[in-house]
Amino acid sequence: MHGTPQEEAFVTSLIRDYYKAHKGITTDRIAEREFGAGTFERKIAYRHLHFRDDAEFSRFLIDKAPAYVSYSVAYYRRPDARPMPNKGWIGAELVFDLDATDMHLKCQDLHGRSWICENCLSSVRSETLKLIEDFLIPDFGFSEKELGINFSGNRGYHVHVKKESILQLSGSARKQISDYISGNGLNAETLFPTMGRRGAKLIGPSPENKGWRGKIARNLLTNMEKGEENLESIGIDKATARNIYKKRALISMGIKNGNWDMVYIKNKAEFWKKILVSQAIAQSDRIDKNVTKDPTHLIRMPGTIHGETGLTSKKITSISELSEFDPMSEALAFTSGEVDILPNKSIEFGMAGRIFSITESKKITLPVYAGIYLALKGLASIYIT
Numbered sequence: 001m002h003g004t005p006q007e008e009a010f011v012t013s014l015i016r017d018y019y020k021a022h023k024g025i026t027t028d029r030i031a032e033r034e035f036g037a038g039t040f041e042r043k044i045a046y047r048h049l050h051f052r053d054d055a056e057f058s059r060f061l062i063d064k065a066p067a068y069v070s071y072s073v074a075y076y077r078r079p080d081a082r083p084m085p086n087k088g089w090i091g092a093e094l095v096f097d098l099d100a101t102d103m104h105l106k107c108q109d110l111h112g113r114s115w116i117c118e119n120c121l122s123s124v125r126s127e128t129l130k131l132i133e134d135f136l137i138p139d140f141g142f143s144e145k146e147l148g149i150n151f152s153g154n155r156g157y158h159v160h161v162k163k164e165s166i167l168q169l170s171g172s173a174r175k176q177i178s179d180y181i182s183g184n185g186l187n188a189e190t191l192f193p194t195m196g197r198r199g200a201k202l203i204g205p206s207p208e209n210k211g212w213r214g215k216i217a218r219n220l221l222t223n224m225e226k227g228e229e230n231l232e233s234i235g236i237d238k239a240t241a242r243n244i245y246k247k248r249a250l251i252s253m254g255i256k257n258g259n260w261d262m263v264y265i266k267n268k269a270e271f272w273k274k275i276l277v278s279q280a281i282a283q284s285d286r287i288d289k290n291v292t293k294d295p296t297h298l299i300r301m302p303g304t305i306h307g308e309t310g311l312t313s314k315k316i317t318s319i320s321e322l323s324e325f326d327p328m329s330e331a332l333a334f335t336s337g338e339v340d341i342l343p344n345k346s347i348e349f350g351m352a353g354r355i356f357s358i359t360e361s362k363k364i365t366l367p368v369y370a371g372i373y374l375a376l377k378g379l380a381s382i383y384i385t
């Protein structure tokens with residue numbers, strides 16, 4: 001928000017009221033984490049903060065009512081010491097930060113990167129489910145209760161792995177995890193060993209295989225059942241998708257036995273490569289940055305307010321809750337009252353199960369959560385009474 005001091009003071013007072021009413025916001029190992037806090041202009045304006053317990057943290061939230069609160073994914077003996085090496089690093093969670101803006105979605109060409117639509121939110125939610133259900137649980141053996149999931153407060157999700165055995169992982173071990181999930185180093189030749197051999201049957205993965213091999217086989221089978229469009233969505237051209245769909249019974253019988261040669265495909269190597277890429281997590285660069293980054297990283301503290309939306313980075317307690325989570329209804333911080341705003345853009349959006357249609361330069365009264373959302377996104381100014 002590039003608001004006036006009066007607007008900022010107004011939103012700050014809403015944030016303060018929220019923290020007064022929600023004194024239980026905390027985290028595990030609170031005394032071992034470094035905290036940072038921000039203003040509307042700078043997400044991390046100051047850091048190296050340390051809180052001894054929940055009560056001290058709660059007093060800080062109420063006193064300062066910061067626009068952003070972040071905390072370290074690392075644990076330290078002296079979180080407030082500086083420079084960084086003096087903190088006494090104990091270990092760090094493995095954190096995956098997924099954001100809709102990294103997904104190269106078509107809708108973003110239409111509405112720009114700072115706005116977020118329903119498609120952005122459902123796409124990043126599916127990607128997060130994919131990370132958990134296709135990688136973290138089956139391939140790495142983490143259990144649901146070892147994962148902390150929260151909405152980021154704006155346009156994505158964070159998944160924290162807190163299992164004791166990963167806390168000490170070195171940078172290179174973290175890099176290997178991120179490479180695996182991103183599909184780096186996977187190539188069609190290892191998955192299809194007879195590829196390119198003249199006259200040889202194309203032998204490939206079967207659905208019972210572990211790791212990537214099984215994933216690729218299962219994914220093709222699932223998409224084949226769902227229809228031609230689904231095949232196109234994983235990178236198969238229209239004509240081939242039609243051909244595969246027509247012969248799906250025959251092809252799936254073959255794949256279940258590891259025989260991928262039941263249908264003729266032009267440029268096989270290129271064809272399978274495309275399919276591999278579509279199954280990796282779409283934001284490998286971002287995952288790489290987050291998983292392997294230096295241990296000084298701070299990330300949004302779950303449960304706190306995000307100063308660009310007025311939504312909270314709400315904790316999500318299970319995978320099934322995540323699969324239906326709607327942040328525009330379930331992560332609202334400012335649930336009472338109304339506010340008058342002056343929009344600087346015409347836009348339609350949904351929040352709390354309602355559709356709001358606003359017109360540029362036309363004053364309108366909205367529920368506080370909706371008006372503040374627009375103001376914080378820079379799309380409206382607030383009438384201060």
Ligand SMILES: [Zn+2]
Binds near residue numbers: 107108
């Ligand atoms: Zn969108």
